[in-house]
Every structure is written in structure tokens, then in C-alpha cells.
Amino acid sequence: MRIRTLFLLCGLALLVGCSSHKALPDFTASGYLADRGAVRIWRKNHGDTVHMLTVYTPFSDANVEVTDYTWQQKHLMSVERHIKGSKPDDVTLRFDSGGKLSFMQRQLAGHREALSDDDVALYQFDAQRMLQISDALLDGRVVLHQGRWQPDNTVISCHNQQVDPSFDEHARQVIRQIQGTGQTPVSVAWLQAAQGTQLLLVTTQDLCATEPKEQSF
Structure with missing residues (x-):
């Protein structure tokens, strides 16, 4: 997810407070306010697999961005990002257990486009950042x-x-x-x-x- 701001700790601090030690369910929902929109996060932990869905809704009339992530044994296995509307932009990335890219596709309106190594690295970075944000929100019981x-x-x-x-x-x-x-x-x-x-x-x-x-x- 390409959100320009990092985690807004100052705003979330008002909500998080002291976290509880009660065990969380496997399926959870959380979220936070970014500088230009709202982020909602659904997550399911199942054994050594983490499946997470993020929905970024801009405050402007821009299109909603939906991103699906999967990790296995703490390794990022897949990223699927979808932007609908007048300028659709769909990206699918798959990785092997060693972190090597095994499949890549970017579908724009009417044509496909390759992603650069820097683009792939950015998606990997964003995935880990979102996982850390999700961890922090769940730790704070948000x-x-x-x-x-x-x-x-x-x-x-x-x-x-x-x-x-x-x-x-x-x-x-x-x-x-x-x-x-x-x-x-x-x-x-x-x-x-x-x-x-x-x-x-x-x-x-x-x-x-x-x-x-x-x-x-």
C-alpha cells in the first residue's frame, strides 16, 4: 500500500493506552487514520500463516486501494493490490520461501506493464511496514x-x-x-x-x- 505517511503514533496513542493481556482471536479487524485517508485492516492468523487485507479509503474522491498479503513462517509469500475506477491498476507479486520473486504482473487499463526491482522492493517494504502496524494495533487492542x-x-x-x-x-x-x-x-x-x-x-x-x-x- 502506497501511503505516504508512517504510522501516526501520536494519534493512536490516544486510543491505545495500556494494552490488555487477554488473548486475541485468530480473526481480527483494526485500522488507523493516515494523513490523507482511513486505513482498515482485517487479519487472520492460522498456524504459521498470516493473511491480511488492508483497505485504504482516501478523504478525497480518489479510488479505494485494496491490498491482500500472505505470510508463511514469517516470510512474505504474496501481495495483491487492486485499484478500481477510471484508471484501474492491479498488481500481483508472489515470492518463494527465500524471498525470491517467482511471479510478477501489473495490469493497467488495456495493457500490462513490468515492475522494476525498486518497485518490487517497495511493495516488500510496505508489506512489512503494514504487518508491523497491524502488530502494534493489536498489541494496543485497537x-x-x-x-x-x-x-x-x-x-x-x-x-x-x-x-x-x-x-x-x-x-x-x-x-x-x-x-x-x-x-x-x-x-x-x-x-x-x-x-x-x-x-x-x-x-x-x-x-x-x-x-x-x-x-x-
Whole structure:
């Protein structure tokens, strides 16, 4: 994922606080605010395999960037990045257990393009950086939640439960602004940690329709 900023420790420190020692489930969801967008992270640990999906949603109208990573025995095995829209850009990289590139493909609109060694190295670097970010978020017990905003300022979560994220007035103003005067249905994503709640994303798209499910992840 090509996000220009490094991990925003100062912002996340407000959420992380003191981490709990309670064991985490194998399937987790977390995220953070980057300088130009929201990053949501789903991860599943299964034996010596780590599967991670990141979704970067820019604050501008730029296209959403979805990246899928797989590690086995701490070795990066694959990276698949997809950018949809008017200028689609799909990249697939596969590596052997020694870290050597075994497959490479970049598909642009109407043609394929080779990646340079520097490009491949950047994808490898970004993959390890995202894994470290995910580790830090999970250590801090920063949990991602998503759902559909309701008129009574509650949320019907993607697990079909009514919850109250206790958003502050500023967060509610952001939600109302996205809704507009017509009360357009919106979905919200937020982070929950020991130190509080942080609104991460508000969108007219149905986040629950695209939320990964553990069984198929």
C-alpha cells in the first residue's frame, strides 16, 4: 500500500493506552487514520500463516486501494493490490520461501506493464511496514467496528446488533454532513480501544456488504 505517511503514533496513542493481556482471536479487524485517508485492516492468523487485507479509503474522491498479503513462517509469500475506477491498476507479486520473486504482473487499463526491482522492493517494504502496524494495533487492542448509522444516533453493526459508539459532537457533525439534508443512509467505521472511541470513516456506501467474513477469509 502506497501511503505516504508512517504510522501516526501520536494519534493512536490516544486510543491505545495500556494494552490488555487477554488473548486475541485468530480473526481480527483494526485500522488507523493516515494523513490523507482511513486505513482498515482485517487479519487472520492460522498456524504459521498470516493473511491480511488492508483497505485504504482516501478523504478525497480518489479510488479505494485494496491490498491482500500472505505470510508463511514469517516470510512474505504474496501481495495483491487492486485499484478500481477510471484508471484501474492491479498488481500481483508472489515470492518463494527465500524471498525470491517467482511471479510478477501489473495490469493497467488495456495493457500490462513490468515492475522494476525498486518497485518490487517497495511493495516488500510496505508489506512489512503494514504487518508491523497491524502488530502494534493489536498489541494496543485497537478494534475496528462497522455498521449502519441510525436516526437515534446509534448504529446497527454488521453483526446486526444495535450499539452506541458514544461519538462526540464533532463526529456526529461529520456524519450529519455526509448524510445531507435528505438523510441519506450512511455507514460508519470506528475504532474502539481502552482510551476511547475514534470515528474512522463515514460513507454512503454499505460497508457491511463488503466486510470480510472469517469463514471465507
